Structures are given as structure tokens and as C-alpha cells.
Amino acid sequence: MPKNPRIAVASLAAGAVLLSGCSGPDAAEDDGRPLVLTTFTVLADIAQNVAGEHLRVESITKPGAEIHGYEPTPGDIRDAADADLILDNGLNLEVWFRQFVETIDVPHVVVSNDVDVIDITGDAYAGTPNPHAWMSPANAQLYVDSMATAFADLDPEHADDYAANADAYKADLQQVQDDLVAALADLPEHQRALVTCEGAFSYLARDAGLTEAYIWPVNAEQQATPQQIAQVIEFVDDNDVPAVFCESTVSDKPMQQVVEATDAEFGGVLYVDSLSEADGPVPTYLDLIRHDADTIVAGLTG
Structure with missing residues (x-):
């Protein structure tokens, strides 16, 4: 492409x-x-x-x-x-x-x-x-x-060892996927929305049955425009979205404007592009994806 x-x-x-x-x-x-x-x-x-x-x-x-x-x-x-x-x-x-x-x-x-x-x-x-x-x-x-x-x-x-390691690790990943889908199963259709600063969650949203909305498409353009913020505010209001999120590598100030203008809560920080140090919150990919899934579920289901 x-x-x-x-x-x-x-x-x-x-x-x-x-x-x-x-x-x-x-x-x-x-x-x-x-x-x-x-x-x-x-x-x-x-x-x-x-x-x-x-x-x-x-x-x-x-x-x-x-x-x-x-x-x-x-x-x-x-x-x-x-x-x-x-x-x-x-x-x-x-x-x-x-x-x-x-x-x-x-x-x-x-x-x-x-x-x-x-x-x-x-x-x-x-x-x-x-x-x-x-x-x-x-x-x-x-x-x-x-x-x-x-x-x-x-x-x-x-x-053979690589194949066995892969199978075991994929089982862990599938468990995260299954748990996320199950936890969101009872969410009302109009609230099945994932609103973030960056459009980094298209695949997660698709596979979890959520609609994605975001302020900017990629972090290379993280200077939010008033029009972008206004569009997200409208989306949140129209869908009665209970919580919105932002990524760890960018400022959440634009999303806080959405929170101030709507009834949505700030659901928390999500991790995308990088792990943390070993003593941080997401030192492994499984930690990262579990943290994000748990944060999203907690924010959307209350």
C-alpha cells in the first residue's frame, strides 16, 4: 500500500x-x-x-x-x-x-x-x-x-521448541481475547465504543465488537485541532459513551477537554507502542494487553 x-x-x-x-x-x-x-x-x-x-x-x-x-x-x-x-x-x-x-x-x-x-x-x-x-x-x-x-x-x-513455545503463548493470548469479549457482552449496543487519543485500537475494537473513535489518526499528528475535539465530543454525546481513554506516550489534555464537555469519565491510560521498564506497569506484552483490556472493560462497564 x-x-x-x-x-x-x-x-x-x-x-x-x-x-x-x-x-x-x-x-x-x-x-x-x-x-x-x-x-x-x-x-x-x-x-x-x-x-x-x-x-x-x-x-x-x-x-x-x-x-x-x-x-x-x-x-x-x-x-x-x-x-x-x-x-x-x-x-x-x-x-x-x-x-x-x-x-x-x-x-x-x-x-x-x-x-x-x-x-x-x-x-x-x-x-x-x-x-x-x-x-x-x-x-x-x-x-x-x-x-x-x-x-x-x-x-x-x-x-519443535519454537512451535511448542508458540502454542503455549498463543493460548495465553486467546484467553485475553476471550475474557475481553465476554466482559463486554452485556454492554448496550450504543455504548459499545472505544474513544482514544490516537486511532491505535482499530484491530482491538474490531475483534471485540466495539466502534472506534479517536482525536487524531496517528501520533505523528498529536496536535489536536478544535474540529477533531468537537467531533469526538459529538460522538461521545450521541452514543452516551461512559468513558474515554488516552495513550501513555502522549498528553491527555485534548481528551480531558472531551471529558469536561461531556458526561464521560476519563477511563485511564492505555499502552500501545512500547513496554515499560521491568518495574513499571507493563513490562511484558501480556501485561500490556491485559492492562488495556481490563482498563477498557472497567471504564465502559463501570
Whole structure:
């Protein structure tokens, strides 16, 4: 699908100049295992669950990073050149990654290839895929399958272990999906709405039977306009939406304006693009998706 210019970020060359003093991801000491490098922390955690003890998995970006506008550093390039496999999300999420990967000779796999893609709505984004497919536990299982296949190709000796790890992890993901659907089953039809700052929940909303509404389509454009806020206020009022939400990597001030203008409560913070540090609220992907599902259910069902 065509790349929309509004999602484009600074080039690798510019990032190298501006961030030449920064280091890449903290690489663990080489212990002889094949190195799998992912573009962001969510993918790294999912990959680690599939890899088990057989592969060393690292993320280019650090916990809490805003993935949409990330600018690779020279240290990132050095780390990537040492990798045996790179995993990226695709769907135009890591626009910076295209230039990044062209400079190195390392195999890479796009883990979203089997996803039933949803396009971002709006004329400015015509034909642009929504990249946040991992926010649906059902889609995350497709990511797991892609990783298990890639790891078996990389390390055939342990293919059975990767398949077993994948099956166990997918069972956990399916449980999150089933629990979310069951918890929302009795919600009145007109209140089955998920209102957020960014349009990052299209896949989760679709698979949970919710209508999605948001202030801005992608975090690259998080300066909310009065028209965008007014449209969300109208949607919340028309549907008697009980709660609205915002993501951890952006300011919730625009959504607080919606709360002040309607009867909706602020339902809480949702996590999308990045895990937290180990001692934070969402150190793993399962923590992240469970937190979001529980927060959404609590807000919408009261």
C-alpha cells in the first residue's frame, strides 16, 4: 500500500547527524546464540516468548519510546549489522526502518504479513494501513506464528521448541481475547465504543465488537485541532459513551477537554507502542494487553 507523506519521519542520515552522541540499544554480551533484533519492545517480548532460551532477542528502541518518530542512531546500525535476523512490524509503522535495513545485509521478516489489514480512515490517509495490528490479541497470534516459522528457518535444530513455545503463548493470548469479549457482552449496543487519543485500537475494537473513535489518526499528528475535539465530543454525546481513554506516550489534555464537555469519565491510560521498564506497569506484552483490556472493560462497564 502507498506510504502517506504525513507519516514519514526524518531520514536515517538526519538521525545519524542529530543523534551521533547516543548509543544504540543495550546489547547483552554475545553468548554464542543467534541474535534476533526487533524494531520495538513489544515485538521483542513476543519474540522472546517464542524463542525461549535458544535465541538472544533485543529491541532497537528502548522501553517507553515513541516508535512512530524514532530516529535510528549509528549505534543501532552497528547492532543491526551483527544480527542474524531482524523482525519488524511493517504496515508503515517503522518508516525509518526502510532506509535502516537497506544499509545492512541481514535477513528480516515482517511479522504482520498475515494480518487482515484495516486502513486508516480519512481522505489524507487513503490506502494507508493502520499499523497497530498487535493491539488485537487475535492478531498477535499471527505474529507469533510468523516468528516461530522464522526462528525454525534460522535454527532448525530447535524448531519443535519454537512451535511448542508458540502454542503455549498463543493460548495465553486467546484467553485475553476471550475474557475481553465476554466482559463486554452485556454492554448496550450504543455504548459499545472505544474513544482514544490516537486511532491505535482499530484491530482491538474490531475483534471485540466495539466502534472506534479517536482525536487524531496517528501520533505523528498529536496536535489536536478544535474540529477533531468537537467531533469526538459529538460522538461521545450521541452514543452516551461512559468513558474515554488516552495513550501513555502522549498528553491527555485534548481528551480531558472531551471529558469536561461531556458526561464521560476519563477511563485511564492505555499502552500501545512500547513496554515499560521491568518495574513499571507493563513490562511484558501480556501485561500490556491485559492492562488495556481490563482498563477498557472497567471504564465502559463501570
